[in-house]
Amino acid sequence: MGRFLLKNIFWFAVIVQFCLTASVSAQNNQGNVLSEVRVSNNGKMLELVGSFNKSKLGKLKIENSFEDKSISIFLPWSVVDPVAIPNNEVSLPESDSLDSLTINENISKDQKGTQPNVEVEILINTKKDTHASQLDVTSNKIRISLLNKAEYLKREEERLKAENERKEQEARAMALEQSKKDAIRMDQERAKMEEIAKQKAIEATEVIVKRFKEKKIKMMQVSIINASGHPKRAYKLSVFLGRLQKNYIEKTLGAKIDIINISNSYKSDQSQTSIHFRDNYLKPALFLANLIPGEQRIISMEDQTQKTGIDIEIFLGKDYN
Numbered sequence: 001m002g003r004f005l006l007k008n009i010f011w012f013a014v015i016v017q018f019c020l021t022a023s024v025s026a027q028n029n030q031g032n033v034l035s036e037v038r039v040s041n042n043g044k045m046l047e048l049v050g051s052f053n054k055s056k057l058g059k060l061k062i063e064n065s066f067e068d069k070s071i072s073i074f075l076p077w078s079v080v081d082p083v084a085i086p087n088n089e090v091s092l093p094e095s096d097s098l099d100s101l102t103i104n105e106n107i108s109k110d111q112k113g114t115q116p117n118v119e120v121e122i123l124i125n126t127k128k129d130t131h132a133s134q135l136d137v138t139s140n141k142i143r144i145s146l147l148n149k150a151e152y153l154k155r156e157e158e159r160l161k162a163e164n165e166r167k168e169q170e171a172r173a174m175a176l177e178q179s180k181k182d183a184i185r186m187d188q189e190r191a192k193m194e195e196i197a198k199q200k201a202i203e204a205t206e207v208i209v210k211r212f213k214e215k216k217i218k219m220m221q222v223s224i225i226n227a228s229g230h231p232k233r234a235y236k237l238s239v240f241l242g243r244l245q246k247n248y249i250e251k252t253l254g255a256k257i258d259i260i261n262i263s264n265s266y267k268s269d270q271s272q273t274s275i276h277f278r279d280n281y282l283k284p285a286l287f288l289a290n291l292i293p294g295e296q297r298i299i300s301m302e303d304q305t306q307k308t309g310i311d312i313e314i315f316l317g318k319d320y321n
Contacts, residue, residue, distance in 0.1 A: 032057050032078035034120050035085065037103070043095030046132070048073075048122075048142040050081065057137060066129045066149060069099075073132065073144065075120040080105055097148060099125040220253075220284050223261035223313045229268035233316050237292065238262050245291055253284055260309065270317040276301050281311045288312065294319045 036049035061074040080103055090101045104121045124132070129149035136143050147155065222241070226234035241249065242259045249257050274297040277285035282298075289296045292314070307313065 032075060032120075033081050034075060034078055034103070035081040037085070037090050037101065037122070039092050039095065039098060039101075043093075043097040044146050046073075046124075046144040046146055048075070048144070049140065052137060052139055052142060053077075054137055054139075057142075060134050060137075060142070060144075062132050062134060062144070064131050066131075069126045069129065071124040071126065071130060071132045071146075073122040073124070075122070075142075077118060078120040079118055080120055095127075097126055097128050097130050097146065099127050101125075217253075217255045217280060217284070217311075219256050219258060220281060220311045221309055222257060222259045222288075223263075223307075223310045224259060224316065225261075225263055225265045225313065226316050227265035227267055227270035228316045228318045228320055230318075230321070233320060234262045234264065237314065237316065237320070241288065241291065249287070249291075253287060255284065265315065270315060271319065272297060273317040273320050274299055274315045276313040276315070278311050279304060285312050288314070292320065 032050065032052045034048055034050040036047075038047040038049065039045070040047065056077045058076060061076075063072040063074075065071070085103060088102055088104065090103060092098050092101055102123045104123065106119050106121055108117050124130075131147050131149060131152035133145050133147075133152075134142070135145050224234045224237050224241075226232075238259045241257065246257060273292065273294060275285050275289050275292075276299050278301050282300075285298055289298060301307070301313075
């Protein structure tokens with residue numbers, strides 16, 4: 001039986017040219033030459049022996065057909081060593097799964113139509129449903145696994161399960177990493193907000209300090225309003241501040257005190273005494289609060305334009321006696 005019958009001069013020229021190139025591939029790695037086909041492990045392993053260039057070979061094309069009980073393996077940019085493999089049909093060892101193995105060389109032109117493409121097709125007819133898959137490729141051997149359908153489906157199921165587990169682990173790792181990034185981002189945003197709040201507090205404090213930064217005052221006009229519900233308490237405080245403590249107050253503060261109003265409030269149920277002051281009169285208000293028995297609330301006048309002529313206004317509550 002003849003090895004390969006070339007029908008025209010072009011076919012012969014291409015084969016000769018490619019074989020010449022492939023024959024030196026061991027030295028310069030420029031082609032693929034198939035020189036032996038081995039079947040081992042009771043038909044579960046196919047080994048293609050020869051000289052192979054991974055960059056030229058790429059990933060093998062393997063077509064499995066359970067319906068036809070056949071396997072086709074295509075080696076691109078490859079030729080068969082006619083001395084080592086003189087016949088198309090390769091004898092196989094006795095096997096439960098493999099029936100026959102045939103080798104063909106196919107020649108075609110590339111998409112541009114300028115360079116010939118040579119590939120080796122290995123056609124395997126099987127006795128049972130068999131699946132082929134590439135294991136590894138070295139410079140002198142290609143190993144292909146041959147599994148029966150049930151074993152292949154089992155391994156494929158295990159592979160998919162392992163792949164899904166790997167993807168789940170990656171997804172969990174990514175979610176964990178994202179949660180860490182989110183936590184860091186939230187901490188950064190929280191720190192940023194705290195810094196903004198701190199800065200606003202500083203600015204507000206500066207405004208208050210600036211607002212209540214005292215200028216030299218020469219006179220403070222005081223109004224005393226009785227909101228305690230007990231009679232004469234405003235008068236009692238006016239005597240205390242305007243007579244008994246007058247010299248002490250004026251000497252300490254460096255400003256005269258003038259009590260310009262003593263009256264009763266229309267509300268007589270205020271529980272705590274409060275002292276309201278105009279801008280620049282915080283210090284005098286605090287000083288008077290220190291002289292008045294009990295605890296007082298010190299409050300800035302809300303509307304500085306009202307109650308013209310009053311610098312400090314004291315509302316006596318029920319806590320004053």
